[in-house]
Amino acid sequence: MSTPPAPVLSAPSWPHCAQGADPDTDPVGCRGIHVPGHTACLAHLEDTDRDAYLAGLTPGSDVDQRGTPFTARLLQALLQALHDPATGNPHLGTARFREAQFSGEAWFGGAQFSGTARFDQAQFSGDAWFDAAEFSGDAWFGGAQFSGNAGFDEAQFSRNARFGGAQFSGTAGFDEAQFSGNAWFGGAQFSGTAWFDEAQFSGDAWFNAAQFSGDALFGGAQFSGAARFGRAQFSGDAWFDAAEFSGNAWFGGAQFSGTARFDQAQFSGDAWFNAAQFSGDAGFTRARFAVTTQFGPVVCAKEIDLSAAVFELPVTLEIAASALRCERTRWESTATLRLRYATTDLSHAVLSFPVAVTAHPAPFTPGSTVLDESLLTDHPTGVRIASAQGVDAAHLVLTDTDLTDCLFSGAFHLDQLRLEGRCTFAPTPTGLRRRHFIWPCWWTRRRTLAEEHHWRAQSVGQPAPPPGLEPSPRHWRTGPHHPDPGLTPDPEDVAALYRQLRKAFEDGKNEPGAADFYYGEMEMRRHDRTGTSRSERGLLWGYWLLSGYGLRSSRALAWLLTAMSLTVLLLMGFGLPTHDPDPATTGTLTHGRIALKTKAPDPALNGGWHQRMTWKRAEKATRVAVNSVVFRSSGQNLTTAGTYIEMASRLLEPTLLALAVLAVRGRIKR
Secondary structure (H helix, E strand, O other): OOOOOOOOOOOOOOOEOOOOOEOOOEOOOOOOEOOOOOOOOOOOOOHHHHHHHHHOOOOOOOEEOOOOEEOHHHHHHHHHHOEEOOOOEEEEOOEEOOOOEEOOOEEOOOOEEOOOEEOOOOEEOOOEEOOOOEEOOOEEOOOOEEOOOEEOOOOEEOOOEEOOOOEEOOOEEOOOOEEOOOEEOOOOEEOOOEEOOOOEEOOOEEOOOOEEOOOEEOOOOEEOOOEEOOOOEEOOOEEOOOOEEOOOEEOOOOEEOOOEEOOOOEEOOOEEOOOEEEOOOEEOOOOEEOOOOEEEEEEEEEEEEOOOOEEOOOEEEEEEEEEEEOOOOEEOOOEEEEEEOOEEEOOOOEEOOOEEEEEOOOOOOOOOOOOOOHHHOOOOOOOEEEEOOOOEHHHEEEEOOEOOOOEOOOOEOHHHOEEEOOOEOEEOOOOOEEEOOOEEEOOOOOEEOHHHHHHHHHHOOOOOOOOOOOOOOOOOOOOOOOOOOOOOOOHHHHHHHHHHHHHHHHHOOOHHHHHHHHHHHHHHHHHOOOOOOHHHHHHHHHHHHHHOOOOOHHHHHHHHHHHHHHHHHHHHHHHOOOOOOOOEEEEEEEOOEEEEEEEOOOOOOOOOHHHHOOHHHHHHHHHHHHHHHOOOOOOOOOOHHHHHHHHHHHHHHHHHHHHHHHHHHHHHOO
16 A cells, blocks of 8 residues: 655745755745745844844834744744843734744743734644733634643733634643633643633633543633533543633533533533533532523433532423432422433432422433433433432422332421322332241232331341342342441331321322321331330231231231131031020910910030031021121021120121221222
């Protein structure tokens, strides 16, 4: 394969030196502009002519060195000729260094540029230092190439500063730089660390499509005008801690590959992050959004942290993230959180007005395009609420969220919490197990709170699953402080949570959900040894055993059938007489009058067990038992023992039937 020929550069628009030109390889040669009165550039001028030119310069003189190749020594000689004794620094008027080539260190530290400074498309092979330089006119660095480090710390740009398309291969330092006019960095490439800490942008700051391959540090920067970072690419970490955005902040379509921090940032104007992508964590801790009404949609592969952030106006947040932390976040007006994938922590959030948390069913569509969620393909799309502790739930609405591991302890007004759509809670463990290694048992399916799981896991000494593994559905889920009993809510606390949340289900006309939470409340009261007396616990044990607190119809029906079967057996064995007794009539004759008296003998039970346990007697006993269920007397002759058996069955069995009916109604009522 042949090597393609090198591109042929066109001749510059100014009269150039042409030193070293070759018709075959380099027809242009040196691009340096002619020194006035000569046909060579400053670099190729004879020494005597160069000395004469430099001697004619005075502080504040205009300098035109377009295309000139500078060594560090030549540049030093030029700046020394412009040295201002009053300030001790070089003083240039209009400075034209377009396409100039600086092969060594270029030192412009403290220099004063009274007119326009043109360094566009200049090439700095070594380090370039403009620290504390003062640019009174426009400063042009568009397309400039900084192969070494570039320092503009504390530089002052009184008018516009143009760095569009500039390439910074080393560190780019703009710490405490002051941009009084507009600052253009659109399309600039920062291969090393870009330092803009405490920089001040009085005009608009344009970083659209800029590429930051290293870290981008804007800590404490002040943006008085619009800050535009649309489609910017941050390959390293991006730090905007304590930055102040007085105008609108545009980060639409920006891509953050590392960590992005906006902690304590102040957004006085709109903050636009629509279609922004965060491959790492995104932090907005203690940030303040004064007029933002739309945040996102954004995609974050890890966690977006809005802890202690403040939203002053009604706002809609559209976030697709692995996790969302809203600890102590304050919403001073209404808010709607439309989420995808996110495990959300609302601990101690301050809700002054209604705040709705909704699981968004489909990918967000900013504009006419579908938001790319490829960063989250390994995550389930459901939205989980991790905690609502310390929240005033009177203003909270949860829609289609997963509350399996949600902690409600410490929340206020839980009875006013609104649960919309399909909100899911943790189920009881599945499968058959042995209690005390003897009795087989299983848990009936019901909605449970995470706090009940944590207490039961702690009380039975269940080990926590290995980190990173989902707990087995056959076990209770361990809590964050497992197995510390002092930090795990006890049954009295959990019962109060069930009682308040049951009211939320009832207000939502979700009677089955309310029934499950009533069951959970009774369970916690049955196990509570501090707030529930022993006699009350005994009653609850009986209520649970007979009918599952009036919510388990199968249990009540099983006991009813058991009671009826026992009644039948007892009646066959002791209650039904062997045969119905015949009444006997006796009479007496007194003074021509006859007195008759009929008396039925008491029913008698004779014969052995083989005579009592017959199908005929079973039919009679069943009739008595069935009539007892509905408070009816069968009219069957019974022994004295049978009478008491029937009385007991007429008291117990209708009660069990009523409990079964009540349980069925509790499951189907709407």
